[in-house]
Amino acid sequence: xxxxxxxxxxxxxxxxxxxxxxxxxxxxxxxxxxxxxxxxxxxxxxxxxxxxxxxxxxxxxxxxxxxxxxxxxxxxxxxxxxxxxxxxxxxxxxxxxxxxxxxxxxxxxxxxxxxxxxxxxxxxxxxxxxxxxxxxxxxxxxxxxxxxxxxxxxxxxxxxxxxxxxxxxxxxxxxxxxxxxxxxxxxxxxxxxxxxxxxxxxxxxxxxxxxxxxxxxxxxxxxxxxxxxxxxxxxxxxxxxxxxxxxxxxxxx
Amino acid sequence: xxxxxxxxxxxxxxxxxxxxxxxxxxxxxxxxxxxxxxxxxxxxxxxxxxxxxxxxxxxxxxxxxxxxxxxxxxxxxxxxxxxxxxxxxxxxxxxxxxxxxxxxxxxxxxxxxxxxxxxxxxxxxxxxxxxxxxxx
Numbered sequence: 148x149x150x151x152x153x154x155x156x157x158x159x160x161x162x163x164x165x166x167x168x169x170x171x172x173x174x175x176x177x178x179x180x181x182x183x184x185x186x187x188x189x190x191x192x193x194x195x196x197x198x199x200x201x202x203x204x205x206x207x208x209x210x211x212x213x214x215x216x217x218x219x220x221x222x223x224x225x226x227x228x229x230x231x232x233x234x235x236x237x238x239x240x241x242x243x244x245x246x247x248x249x250x251x252x253x254x255x256x257x258x259x260x261x262x263x264x265x266x267x268x269x270x271x272x273x274x275x276x277x278x279x280x281x282x283x284x285x286x287x288x289x290x291x292x293x294x295x296x297x298x299x300x301x302x303x304x305x306x307x308x309x310x311x312x313x314x315x316x317x318x319x320x321x322x323x324x325x326x327x328x329x330x331x332x333x334x335x336x337x338x339x340x341x342x343x344x345x346x347x348x349x350x351x352x353x354x355x356x357x358x359x360x361x362x363x364x365x366x367x368x369x370x371x372x373x374x375x376x377x378x379x380x381x382x383x384x385x386x387x388x389x390x391x392x393x394x395x396x397x398x399x400x
Numbered sequence: 401x402x403x404x405x406x407x408x409x410x411x412x413x414x415x416x417x418x419x420x421x422x423x424x425x426x427x428x429x430x431x432x433x434x435x436x437x438x439x440x441x442x443x444x445x446x447x448x449x450x451x452x453x454x455x456x457x458x459x460x461x462x463x464x465x466x467x468x469x470x471x472x473x474x475x476x477x478x479x480x481x482x483x484x485x486x487x488x489x490x491x492x493x494x495x496x497x498x499x500x501x502x503x504x505x506x507x508x509x510x511x512x513x514x515x516x517x518x519x520x521x522x523x524x525x526x527x528x529x530x531x532x533x534x535x536x
Binding site: 379 | 431449517
């Protein structure tokens with residue numbers, strides 16, 4: 148039996164009330180694609196910090212930006228759109244219980260849609276100018292609908308490791324519409340180019356205007372700034388066997 | 401006083417966490433050394449990867465803000481050394497510096513390199529010595 152995990156506290160500094168929430172998460176993993184894309188969206192839409200996630204297993208550190216103390220995992224809001232951004236990767240050993248606890252909170256908000264953003268490791272990324280974007284949904288009808296409306300190719304075979312996979316799994320189990328938007332990416336180099344492709348599709352799905360030009364223009368600076376987070380994230384990715392995403396599930400016939 | 405034995409899964413989970421903490425400590429020490437060296441020398445250690453594929457080695461380094469004309473790439477039979485400027489509009493001009501020992505000998509005359517989208521890729525043939533054996 149799964150023990151309830153008490154090491155996660157979700158604090159709403161401003162009560163998150165309403166309905167029909169669309170929640171975007173950008174926890175760091177492959178190429179930091181999810182983190183870059185979700186942060187860019189939150190920034191461009193002028194989303195406001197409304198809460199944070201306190202995790203017992205995270206190291207005892209705080210983040211400081213422009214003299215302001217920030218929580219490591221923060222929740223932002225604008226209208227019915229919520230974004231969860233993190234300055235640290237979730238430690239591999241708590242990914243499962245953390246995902247369940249986070250999903251308990253998400254479920255309590257009766258969301259319309261949960262969107263996970265990520266990179267899918269592509270060894271030939273250097274030879275690809277425009278990374279392909281794939282969608283994986285918690286149910287077939289949703290995937291088909293998005294394929295038809297936004298024209299995103301379906302993710303068909305492979306493994307999804309770490310928090311993105313666990314959130315999708317919980318989405319299936321709880322009947323919460325959950326999608327994973329992934330773009331071909333460098334495995335352990337920050338990849339703003341890949342994040343820009345993800346943002347384009349989020350923009351299509353949410354029917355909001357998001358110009359990725361500023362993201363592409365600041366790509367080099369972003370890559371430099373995110374080197375340290377990428378190093379830390381690489382360490383976490385080993386713990387959740389992220390390299391499995393380079394493999395295909397076994398087929399016996 | 402009652403004593404309840406921990407279930408096996410709990411013992412295993414605790415052990416995994418202990419191992420993860422130890423790995424994290426080692427990794428943290430590794431990162432601290434990189435950051436301190438960068439601070440002392442005022443240069444950047446780029447993120448990099450080294451792969452072995454058949455009779456080649458493939459080395460990549462993430463070096464945004466440089467340009468191919470200014471990358472000083474040197475290779476020996478067992479090392480790759482890179483020195484290149486790193487121009488950041490916010491942090492000003494700094495320098496990339498990296499020296500990597502190779503796990504196998506390479507033929508330095510076979511090296512090809514390219515710089516694309518901020519990533520340097522170096523491909524070299526391994527120096528293989530030996531005999532061809534006929535398989536029966």
